Amino acid sequence: MxxxxxxxxxxxxxxxxxxxxxxxxxxxxxxxxxxxxxxxxxxxxxxxxxxxxxxxxxxxxxxxxxxxxxxxxxxxxxxxxxxxxxxxxxxxxxxxxxxxxxxxxxxxxxxxxxxxxxxxxxxxxxxxxxxxxxxxxxxxxxxxGCYATATLLGLAPLIQQHLIELNSIIVDAKSGTSGAGKALSPLTHFTQVNDNLQIYKPNTHQHIPEIVNELQSWDINVSAIQFMTTLIPITRGIMATIYAKAKPGVDGIMIDKAFSQTYNDKPFVHFLGEALPDIKQVVGTNNCDIGAIYNPATNTVTIDSVIDNLLxxxxxxxxxxxxxxxxxxxxxxxxxxxxxx
Amino acid sequence: MxxxxxxxxxxxxxxxxxxxxxxxxxxxxxxxxxxxxxxxxxxxxxxxxxxxxxxxxxxxxxxxxxxxxxxxxxxxxxxxxxxxxxxxxxxxxxxxxxxxxxxxxxxxxxxxxxxxxxxxxxxxxxxxxxxxxxxxxxxxxxxxGCYATATLLGLAPLIQQHLIELNSIIVDAKSGTSGAGKALSPLTHFTQVNDNLQIYKPNTHQHIPEIVNELQSWDINVSAIQFMTTLIPITRGIMATIYAKAKPGVDGIMIDKAFSQTYNDKPFVHFLGEALPDIKQVVGTNNCDIGAIYNPATNTVTIDSVIDNLLxxxxxxxxxxxxxxxxxxxxxxxxxxxxxx
Amino acid sequence: MxxxxxxxxxxxxxxxxxxxxxxxxxxxxxxxxxxxxxxxxxxxxxxxxxxxxxxxxxxxxxxxxxxxxxxxxxxxxxxxxxxxxxxxxxxxxxxxxxxxxxxxxxxxxxxxxxxxxxxxxxxxxxxxxxxxxxxxxxxxxxxxGCYATATLLGLAPLIQQHLIELNSIIVDAKSGTSGAGKALSPLTHFTQVNDNLQIYKPNTHQHIPEIVNELQSWDINVSAIQFMTTLIPITRGIMATIYAKAKPGVDGIMIDKAFSQTYNDKPFVHFLGEALPDIKQVVGTNNCDIGAIYNPATNTVTIDSVIDNLLxxxxxxxxxxxxxxxxxxxxxxxxxxxxxx
Amino acid sequence: MxxxxxxxxxxxxxxxxxxxxxxxxxxxxxxxxxxxxxxxxxxxxxxxxxxxxxxxxxxxxxxxxxxxxxxxxxxxxxxxxxxxxxxxxxxxxxxxxxxxxxxxxxxxxxxxxxxxxxxxxxxxxxxxxxxxxxxxxxxxxxxxGCYATATLLGLAPLIQQHLIELNSIIVDAKSGTSGAGKALSPLTHFTQVNDNLQIYKPNTHQHIPEIVNELQSWDINVSAIQFMTTLIPITRGIMATIYAKAKPGVDGIMIDKAFSQTYNDKPFVHFLGEALPDIKQVVGTNNCDIGAIYNPATNTVTIDSVIDNLLxxxxxxxxxxxxxxxxxxxxxxxxxxxxxx
The missing domain is CATH 3.40.50.720 (NAD(P)-binding Rossmann-like Domain)
Known part of the structure; x- marks a missing residue:
């Protein structure tokens, strides 16, 4: 072809x-x-x-x-x-x-x-x-989009199976500089990025509506998500750390099962249980690696979803x-x- | 002396x-x-x-x-x-x-x-x-502790003035490697840290009880916080990104006022309004720089609190x-x- | 097989x-x-x-x-x-x-x-x-060895065709930390490597005799080389910057021709003339990219030879x-x- | 004032x-x-x-x-x-x-x-x-200039006391990106600098004539030096690695003595003998730290001179x-x- x-x-x-x-x-x-x-x-x-x-x-x-x-x-x-x-x-x-x-x-x-x-x-x-x-x-x-992919794959089982409180979703997403592209900018000048973390486009990143749209296709009751982006001193990779309150009666085992079932037959998405992935383990691949930990003290599930932003x-x-x-x-x-x- | x-x-x-x-x-x-x-x-x-x-x-x-x-x-x-x-x-x-x-x-x-x-x-x-x-x-x-300082200074006005829902607090804290000390460890080997992000001690970091204790001294109703730590490829500095739901009737202006009043006479804490600080602006100093943004779409306030972890x-x-x-x-x-x- | x-x-x-x-x-x-x-x-x-x-x-x-x-x-x-x-x-x-x-x-x-x-x-x-x-x-x-490969490929045409003064060879070689392996050491602790350059094993690196042996197989008159190694804050890659005095009558054109002829039919060695390669252009490949510049003011040829040390x-x-x-x-x-x- | x-x-x-x-x-x-x-x-x-x-x-x-x-x-x-x-x-x-x-x-x-x-x-x-x-x-x-300072302080005792062959001087200088200034350029884009080394301005750096002029004020017979500059993925600091052939009869002890005498009463220049300094030990200070090793196998002295380029x-x-x-x-x-x- x-x-x-x-x-x-x-x-x-x-x-x-x-x-x-x-x-x-x-x-x-x-x-x-x-x-x-x-x-x-x-x-x-x-x-x-x-x-x-x-x-x-x-x-x-x-x-x-x-x-x-x-x-x-x-x-x-x-x-x-x-x-x-x-x-x-x-x-x-x-x-x-x-x-x-x-x-x-x-x-x-x-x-x-x-x-x-x-x-x-x-x-x-x-x-x-x-x-x-x-x-x-x-x-x-x-x-x-790159942030949307990491976030949506991290949220899909939770939303599709109605396991979390919809108004409690917080996404703290971190990206390397290749996501910001080749255009020169003070934000991506080496001297500015090195030894630094910078939050950018707070509440205004253009991937937000894309994420919300797709979530709504899974559960029409989703209305908004809290989504922040931080530029980190690496070239390749995104980590989306996602927090949400579990619905009453939901626990870590149910969350684990939801991820396992959803991604069982998906060759590029690996659910690792409570082993939270780092960024390097997916860089160079088309994989999305995901870990999840439920904290009973706060009734909060934390999802760690990592991808290579360019793959x-x-x-x-x-x-x-x-x-x-x-x-x-x-x-x-x-x-x-x-x-x- | x-x-x-x-x-x-x-x-x-x-x-x-x-x-x-x-x-x-x-x-x-x-x-x-x-x-x-x-x-x-x-x-x-x-x-x-x-x-x-x-x-x-x-x-x-x-x-x-x-x-x-x-x-x-x-x-x-x-x-x-x-x-x-x-x-x-x-x-x-x-x-x-x-x-x-x-x-x-x-x-x-x-x-x-x-x-x-x-x-x-x-x-x-x-x-x-x-x-x-x-x-x-x-x-x-x-x-x-270093994480405790960045987190507590970022939360103090909100807790002391009862502006947020206590069970909604999420802290996504990022630290450079100097916080992990001089002892050799695979976690802090250059080849492992460079080009990478690693979540460590999820829900088990020893600064959690220290933070909760101090928050309870400000509001006895605090019971737990969701607190995650990520190791970033820098040497010096911590950024604590803090999320919480505003209480009914609370808006961005009230939050802004609370921070301004609280830190008005504190020489080392600088409240910058919606200008979210990066890490480098405090490295080398004893300052804690803090920004806050209220998002009406999610009723969530995001606090960005940065310090030099060693100062x-x-x-x-x-x-x-x-x-x-x-x-x-x-x-x-x-x-x-x-x-x- | x-x-x-x-x-x-x-x-x-x-x-x-x-x-x-x-x-x-x-x-x-x-x-x-x-x-x-x-x-x-x-x-x-x-x-x-x-x-x-x-x-x-x-x-x-x-x-x-x-x-x-x-x-x-x-x-x-x-x-x-x-x-x-x-x-x-x-x-x-x-x-x-x-x-x-x-x-x-x-x-x-x-x-x-x-x-x-x-x-x-x-x-x-x-x-x-x-x-x-x-x-x-x-x-x-x-x-x-990794340093030996980058150095020998950078020197081969010059030695084999007797273009340089044998006692004038200086190799200033720089390597990322993956060359130092997985073993933990203060030398490769992130906090020590980041924002730093460290010369190590001065005049004592074990690749020196390996290089000299091979050079002697090309010209028996080689007796020793000056070879220094510097650890740089990257993970993958070596740059060997090589300096030598041209023999009387040798100029940039002859040097260029020697490299072109030597590597013309070698699929993994690319001679780029005066375009000195950076490290990233070979990382991920089995290539050795080489550039050479002759400076008439000092009668010195500078060779820049880069490889991915693990490939x-x-x-x-x-x-x-x-x-x-x-x-x-x-x-x-x-x-x-x-x-x- | x-x-x-x-x-x-x-x-x-x-x-x-x-x-x-x-x-x-x-x-x-x-x-x-x-x-x-x-x-x-x-x-x-x-x-x-x-x-x-x-x-x-x-x-x-x-x-x-x-x-x-x-x-x-x-x-x-x-x-x-x-x-x-x-x-x-x-x-x-x-x-x-x-x-x-x-x-x-x-x-x-x-x-x-x-x-x-x-x-x-x-x-x-x-x-x-x-x-x-x-x-x-x-x-x-x-x-x-920054490169000139590191190079001249590393060469001064050798030239002033006529210890090295003047036509043998090679300077392999490495600098962090702050030396390239605040102006945006593809050379200093984070994605280009990170995980990379780049030689720039080969044989054309504007500090070369400044160095030669000053060397000539110490020994009129200096005519040219071989000087190369490499951009490294750090923000602050320069390392000038300098190589030269010792004159007949000169050995490591004489070189050591020349540096010790020259810098004995200079508060900002520290001669460390054979302990070659890394960059971080001077960052933040006005110091120039210098080490020197004589290699009898090649009759070459290697000088390692480091400074904070902005101080x-x-x-x-x-x-x-x-x-x-x-x-x-x-x-x-x-x-x-x-x-x-």
Whole structure:
């Protein structure tokens, strides 16, 4: 299969390109870029790929739909909102790693501060949390955000099985700097990040509405979650530490059982019981490792959910969605190993 | 004044020694060590002090009470529990940085897994959270733990003024590795800490009962708090991110006012309103910087309280207690500057 | 092919196990450990491999020679010196990642401070710098050290083509902490490594004689090199910065040509001209990237040679030697991608 | 004494401000900025100084010469080259932390790629390497660069006493990111610096001519040095590792004696013999710690010279020069302690 990759200069695009190169069903990768005027060799644009002379093509002059069977977009916010309709109307399969097609119009404009796609197009996009949303029925997949993935997988059994008080959910999420992307900013200057922790976007992170939407699809009574993001001095990885009050009658055994049942047949989600995972054990893989501890003294369950933000939180999950869309085995191209030590 | 410093090889002891050297009322520092058999020059024990030939004396052979006017203990858990009574009976002033004299007998044995001091001695020790407990009345000061200090200062206005639901308190505390001390451990091996986050001692950290005790002294209805600790890849600093539900009728303005009033006249605690502090802005100082944001969507207040764990969380607060004990100005020896950049 | 892996708890052993799992010609991996008394599941020994129930076997009770076609040793110094003769006498192929069989007796005892193997056995071992020593003729391969690999690949064209003054070679080598292994030590305590640089083993690093030996095989006139090692606050990677005076008549163009010719047909060594590589561009791969700049003002050539110490500097090069030994394609099992970003 | 500080937003300016606040002879600090149009409170410009309401004044409208007795310039390259003449003509004492007045015209324009000050003004400026150049005779002090300070103090005894072959000097210098300043750049983006080493400005660093000039003042036969700079993932500190061939007849004892004699009476330079210093032992202080090892096998002496780049390499040395200029005790305002641990 020939695939289109639109946008490779960002971190998610680079990692997605590496995954696609190893996917057994991908025969050719056409790379496109919105900022090019003429075809340019990849190693000119990104010297790190020094042996790779693949031509990157200008997006504007290309016929992606005719030259490929699927398109991956690894573009920044504000790009696919303008062009998604071309693919939706053509009924052409797309896996969109950006946040543009995950929310409804008013939420998008409120949280992203940009013009949204048309509501008609947004209705056609399917949110692609791979463990819970089968990609087969729709062709435009809105690949989830990194924080949203870690948080939703950590909350799913609790919400779906109605084990926690819905108004008690607190998510204290920590991320490495690769989640903030390649753009220079004082927030991600080495001297500022090193030896430091910084809370950013308090109560305003754009993944909040995406999380709430998906939770509501599991339990309509969810109304809001408390969600804070802290930048930590590492490159790769997210830890979402989630706290919630157990409902009356719920205890640690029931919580344990709910996670075990939910993720029993999910190859990329590992429930570890009370062994709370660290970040490094998933970096380099498409795994989400989850631990849970119930504290009877406070009637609180603590969930520790960790992912590699660029894999399970971006490019890896995109491959999962790709596999679902084309009925490939779920782990095709995703037999990755933890980056040890 | 001549002062005794017992224990200098740990991080808190080294930093306390540096502070004492700069204190205007300290004329001589006698250093003692439990592991020495004969007097030994400091720079032999700790080459980092390469110009300092001060003799460190064996604890056992010394007459601390007669040779000094006050003693600081920067010893590990399990040391002062055995010897505190010598000083209490002599009515000799002590500032004890260890956790040995902060809890009652049963709590100590439960959380520290060591034999406790006698309850009579424990009753004589005063918990020394410097902003709220005046050191004048007692002479054996149990200097607070680092996590406890950041958490208690972040919660004090909310508890004292009854602004939050007591059963809703969640503390997600993050610490650099200096808090784990100098002892080698897989947890603090560079290869394990770097590029990683690790939750440790979930629901079992020994600072939990210390925090609950002090909260109960402010509001007897406090029963338990949810408190988790995460090790982050930095050396110095703690961030305690605290979440709680506001009581009915409480809003952001009331919370802001409570913090402003409480800390208005406290030179080391800075309330910054909604500007949530990062860790670096306090490292090198005795400050506790605090920000607070109320989120109406979840009725939750988030407190961000940061300290330098070795200063405000250990040696710096010990100097504050020393100043109180001897009626020196509160900032004597503590005019420290943020370690920039 | 069924292969033996002796020693998996160290970093090189873990990474080698990951590589062997992906090698197309390896059908089964038998793992052995000297410290076991009975078969034990891998995930009990190393929880990071949480899905892997492979039985690790006690070394003593096993018949490695009959159950396998080759053995990899990822054991610490002092192990294979005692047992190499068993394999040499059986003419059984071994790839030994330890330093035990790289030197002659007197050098080994001088630099490793341990008893050496017999000189007869040492004579049978072949030094396995994969780009220059074909593994076909011998069956006991002494896989090179990490510093030695980066240094030798950086010096090879200059020495082999007699372009530099032999007594002018200075190697300033920097390594991440994974090179120092898993054993706890004050040198690798996070608090000591973070925000720091430490020179260690000045003029006494055990890779020095290994480097000199190999250089002498290229030019018998080499007598000694100046070689210093600095520990840097990263986990993976080595940079060897090498300085030498050019011989009369040698200039930058000749140096460039020597590197280009030497490595033209070597898939894992990339000569980048004056573009000096950083460490991250090779981490995760078996590559050695090399840049060279000639400075006419000082008549000095500076070589910047970078590798991933656990791959090209250990487990990756072991796979290269394995491929040579069994006539597999050179890159089998080594199509690795840079760990981006 | 009232002092002017021109430029406070850079790292050196911030640190210099902190030092001046603690200097016993400074009664008032007037702060000036070239980018202001009207007086602005310091904590508005730099929120880190949250309690400090000092008015920062526009440079253009101010009468620095009349309102102060000395001026410190902590401005970027290209500023004082344009205005130094104002102060030189007024015979007003200046301590200039920028590189503008350290070189002659042609060197400045070659290495800085900017227009130089007039040669007449440059002739009036005195290079202020505090241990060797007494500031008393001149009033315009060109405070040395950070790399230059570490390198020159490491080489001084060897050059002044003619112990090494002049054409054999190699300097492999490593610096944390604070040396690269506050300006955002891909080189100092956290994701790029973390887990990485990067050589930058090979053979082109602007401190090279400054070092050579000063070496020539000690031995006119010095012609060039090989000098390379590597960016390391730390914030504060420089390590200059220096290699040179000993002259015939020179051995380790003579080298040791030369360093001991030279620095015997210099309070900020500590010669440690063969104990090679790490970076952390000087961070937070104005010290330069130096170790030296002679290797008879290669006839090479290795010098390890470490400083805090913002203190001894910038603001601290500026205070040393200030003390010399006004005959204050050498350590006034510089009784700093190592930032432990």
């Amino acid at each position: 020939e695939v289109a990759l639109v946008g490779i200069t960002g971190y998610a695009g680079m990692v997605l390109y590496q995954l696609l190169q190893n996917h057994p069903n991908v025969t050719k990768i056409h790379i496109y870029d919105h900022n090019l005027n003429e075809p340019t060799e990849l190693n000119t644009i990104l010297p790190i790929f020094h042996d790779d002379h693949t031509e990157v093509l200008p997006y504007e002059d290309s016929d992606i739909v005719n030259d490929n069977q699927v398109a991956f977009f690894a573009t920044p916010a504000g790009v696919t909102s303008k062009i998604a309709s071309d693919y939706i109307e053509a009924n052409f399969p797309v896996i969109d790693l950006s946040g543009d097609m995950r929310l409804n119009q008013s939420d998008y404009e409120h949280w992203y501060h940009k013009p949204a796609a048309s509501q008609r197009d947004l209705d056609q996009a399917q949110y692609g949390l791979a463990e819970f949303e089968l990609a087969s029925g729709h062709s435009y997949i809105a690949n989830p 399970k939180g971006a490019a890896g999950q995109a491959i999962q969605n790709f596999n679902q869309l084309f009925d490939y085995p779920e782990s095709s191209g995703l037999n990755l190993q933890t980056f040890l030590p | 001549e002062v005794a410093l017992v224990g200098i090889t740990g991080y808190a002891g080294m930093v306390l020694y540096q502070l004492l050297q700069n204190h205007p009322n300290v004329t001589k520092i006698h250093i003692y060590d439990h592991n020495l058999n004969e007097p030994t020059e400091l720079n032999t024990i700790l080459p980092i002090f390469h110009d300092d030939h001060t003799e460190v004396l064996p604890y056992e052979d010394s007459d601390i009470v007669n040779d000094n006017q006050v003693a600081f203990f920067a010893t590990p858990a399990g040391v002062t529990s055995k010897i505190a009574s010598d000083y209490i009976e002599a009515n000799f002033p002590v500032i004890d940085l260890s956790g040995d004299m902060r809890l009652n007998q049963s709590d100590y044995e439960h959380w520290y897994h060591k034999p406790a001091a006698s309850q009579r001695d424990l009753d004589q020790a005063q918990y020394g959270l410097a902003e709220f407990e005046l050191a004048s009345g007692h002479s054996y000061i149990a200097n607070p 405000k969380g250990a040696a710096g607060q010990a100097i504050q207690n020393f100043n109180q004990l001897f009626d020196y100005p509160e900032s004597s020896g503590l005019n420290l500057q943020t370690f920039l950049p | 069924e292969v033996a892996l002796v020693g998996i708890t160290g970093y090189a052993g873990m990474v080698l196990y990951q590589l062997l799992q992906n090698h197309p010609n390896v059908t089964k991996i038998h793992i052995y450990d000297h410290n076991l008394n009975e078969p034990t599941e891998l995930n009990t020994i190393l929880p990071i491999f949480h899905d892997d129930h492979t039985e690790v076997l006690p070394y003593e009770d096993s018949d490695i020679v009959n159950d396998n076609q080759v053995a990899f040793f990822a054991t610490p110094a002092g192990v294979t010196s005692k047992i190499a003769s068993d394999y040499i006498e059986a003419n059984f192929p071994v790839i030994d990642l330890s330093g035990d069989m790289r030197l002659n007796q007197s050098d080994y005892e001088h630099w490793y401070h341990k008893p050496a193997a017999s000189q007869r056995d040492l004579d049978q071992a072949q030094y396995g710098l994969a780009e220059f020593e074909l593994a076909s003729g011998h069956s006991y391969i002494a896989n090179p 090209k500097g250990a487990a990756g090069q072991a796979i290269q030697n394995f491929n040579q030994l069994f006539d597999y394609p050179e890159s089998s099992g080594l199509n690795l991608q840079t760990f981006l970003p | 009232e002092v002017a500080l021109v430029g406070i937003t850079g790292y050196a300016g911030m640190v210099l401000y902190q030092l001046l606040q603690n200097h016993p002879n400074v009664t008032k600090i007037h702060i000036y900025d070239h980018n202001l149009n009207e007086p602005t409170e310091l904590n508005t410009i730099l929120p880190i100084f949250h309690d400090d309401h000092t008015e920062v004044l526009p440079y253009e409208d101010s009468d620095i010469v009349n309102d102060n007795q000395v001026a410190f310039f902590a401005t970027p390259a290209g500023v004082t080259s344009k205005i130094a003449s104002d102060y030189i003509e007024a015979n007003f004492p200046v301590i200039d932390l920028s590189g503008d007045m350290r070189l002659n015209q042609s060197d400045y324009e070659h290495w800085y790629h900017k227009p130089a000050a007039s040669q007449r003004d440059l002739d009036q400026a005195q290079y202020g390497l505090a241990e060797f150049e007494l500031a008393s005779g001149h009033s315009y002090i060109a405070n040395p 001894k390499g910038a603001a601290g040395q500026a205070i040393q020069n200030f003390n010399q200029l006004f005959d204050y005790p050498e350590s006034s305002g510089l009784n700093l302690q190592t930032f432990l641990p």
